[in-house]
Amino acid sequence: MLNITNNTLHEKVDLGQFEAGKKVLRGSHYKYLNRFLKIFAVFLVIFVFLPWTQTVSGTGSVTTLTPEQRPQTIQSPIPGRIEKWYVNEGDFVEKGDTILFISEIKNEYFDPQLAERTGDQVNSKKRSLNSYENKISSLGSQIGALQVEKNLKLEQARNKLKQSILKAESDSIDLEAFKINLEIAERQFNRIKQLNEEGLKSLTDLEEKRLKLQESQAKLISQENKLLNSRNNIINAEIELNRIDAEYGEKISKARSDRATAESDMFQTEADVSKLESSFTSYQMRNDLYYIRAPQSGYINKAIKSGLGETFKEGDPLVGIMPSEYELAVETFVEPIDLPLLHIGEKVRIRFDGWPAIVFSGWPNVSYGTYGAEIVAIENFISPNGKYRVLLAQDEDDHPWPTAVRVGSGANTLALLEDVPIWYEIWRQLNGFPPNYYTPEGKEMAEK
Known part of the structure; x- marks a missing residue:
């Protein structure tokens, strides 16, 4: 070292002799710090095992x-135009209260009396339906009467046919009798003629027998004509029987055709009545839809469509509502x-x-x-x-x-x-x- 100072550096310096060292190097600080660290370590061990x-x-x-x-929006199922508001934002409404009134924007529903006119059409169609029912009933009665009349006419024709058959049989029997008479007259004439030739009978007797023979021949011919007439009557009776059956069959078929036509018209009228009633109900319900009502009790949050005269489509939200309960x-x-x-x-x-x-x-x-x-x-x-x-x-x-x-x-x-x-x-x-x-x-x- 340079030894420029008298203070020795290689000797241990006692810091405790200084005032600052006395305050810092006291043994009690180490004791408190050690105690704190021990307590903290124990607390940390306990802490990490806590739940x-x-x-x-x-x-x-x-x-x-x-x-x-939940909060909801109220829509209109039909398009329309806002005409009048009955509530303000923040108002409380009960279920069924009217919120706003709308008007129609489709030209096919412009008629204010559309439902009433449709109701009149329904009533007219119903009266027409009653007329068809009466016509069908009348045609049914007519068919029944024709059937009864046909049966009577056929029975009458059958009786006449039987009479003609019996008359023909009677004439046939009479014809056979006249044939026998003719044979008898011929034998008598031949015998008288032979006797006359032999001189045993007079010419007067011969002429008398000839006259009877001619009368028998005439009666036979007349009876044959009667038999032919009787047979013609049988044919005419059969023709009349067929004619009556065909005539009344045609009349009954025509009446049944008219009744079927009336029934078809009645069914079509019933379909028209049902369709008109459906339209009438739809028009009435549509008139009721002009008033937008609260679906449940709650508070009006916000008018989504505001003002008057504003148009909207079906399904567009009009106003928001928050249920009260x-x-x-x-x-x-x-x-x-x-x-x-x-x-x-x-x-x-x-x-x-x-x-x-x-x-x-x-x-x-x-x-x-x-x-x-x-x-x-x-x-x-x-x-x-x-x-x-x-x-x-x-x-x-x-x-x-x-x-x-x-x-x-x-x-x-x-x-x-x-x-x-x-x-x-x-x-x-x-x-x-x-x-x-x-x-x-x-x-x-x-x-x-």
């Missing part, structure tokens, strides 16, 4: 438990990797936006400002945001949710899983492992 509740976090919003309780629920969205960890009936803690809360995710019992819920539905298809939707209802065993919570406000959820040591949770988080997959005890018992 930690695994959770699945999610974000969502407040909704209602059933679909009919509803049961709150929370819809939350979880990652697909966490979906197998959730089951219906499991407990969930909720923190509502706007409500102060102190949340310890691993110790839900010491959290403040959170509310209990229960899983009631899990969606089976992924949502557009890439997560699965889970519906939560209020836990009846926990304290009730705030009454001031409104549908649509935000909410953060913590689904409670099984309890694990803190060291295991730290190890899981450091390695990026998912929470433990498990099956609730209630579900295991149900499966067994």
Whole structure:
């Protein structure tokens, strides 16, 4: 060394002789620090073995438990033009109250008395239907009368035919008798002629027998004519029988054809009546649709179509309404990797936006400002945001949710899983492992 100072550097310097060294190098500091480190080490060992509740976090919003309780828009099933508003935004309406009145914009419905005129057409068609029914009844009676008359005429013709047959048989028998008489007259004439030639009979007797022979021949010829006439009468009776059958058959067929035509017209009229009644009912219902009414009791949120004279198409939303009676629920969205960890009936803690809360995710019992819920539905298809939707209802065993919570406000959820040591949770988080997959005890018992 250069030895430019009188102070020795190779000798040990006692810092305790200095004032600062006296304040810093006191032995009591080491004792307190060692005690603190020992207590902290013991506390850390105890801490890592404390139970930690695994959770699945999610974000969502407040909704209602059933679909009919959620905010909705009211549409018109027909196109129209706004004519008059009966409510203002924020008004409370009962079910069935009129919200607004619309008018028609389609030219085929411009007639204000369209339903009444259609009703008149229905009544006219019904009267026409009654006329067809009466005509069918009359034709049926006419067919019956023709059938009875035909049977009587046929019976009369059959009787006449029988009479002609019997007359022909009688004439045939008479013809045979006249033939016998003729043969007798011929034999007598021949005998008298022979006797006359022998001189035993006079010429007068011969002439008398000749006269009787001629009379017998004339009577035979006359009887043959009568027999032929009788046979002609039989043919005429058969022709008359066929004529009557054909004549009345034609009349009955024509009456039946007229009745079938009337029945066809009646059926067509019935179809027209049904069609007109359907149109009449549609027109009446369409007139009723001009008044847009509240489907349920609630508050008018917003008039989507405003002003007067504004036109819209069928199905366009006109006004939004929020039901007055509803049961709150929370819809939350979880990652697909966490979906197998959730089951219906499991407990969930909720923190509502706007409500102060102190949340310890691993110790839900010491959290403040959170509310209990229960899983009631899990969606089976992924949502557009890439997560699965889970519906939560209020836990009846926990304290009730705030009454001031409104549908649509935000909410953060913590689904409670099984309890694990803190060291295991730290190890899981450091390695990026998912929470433990498990099956609730209630579900295991149900499966067994």
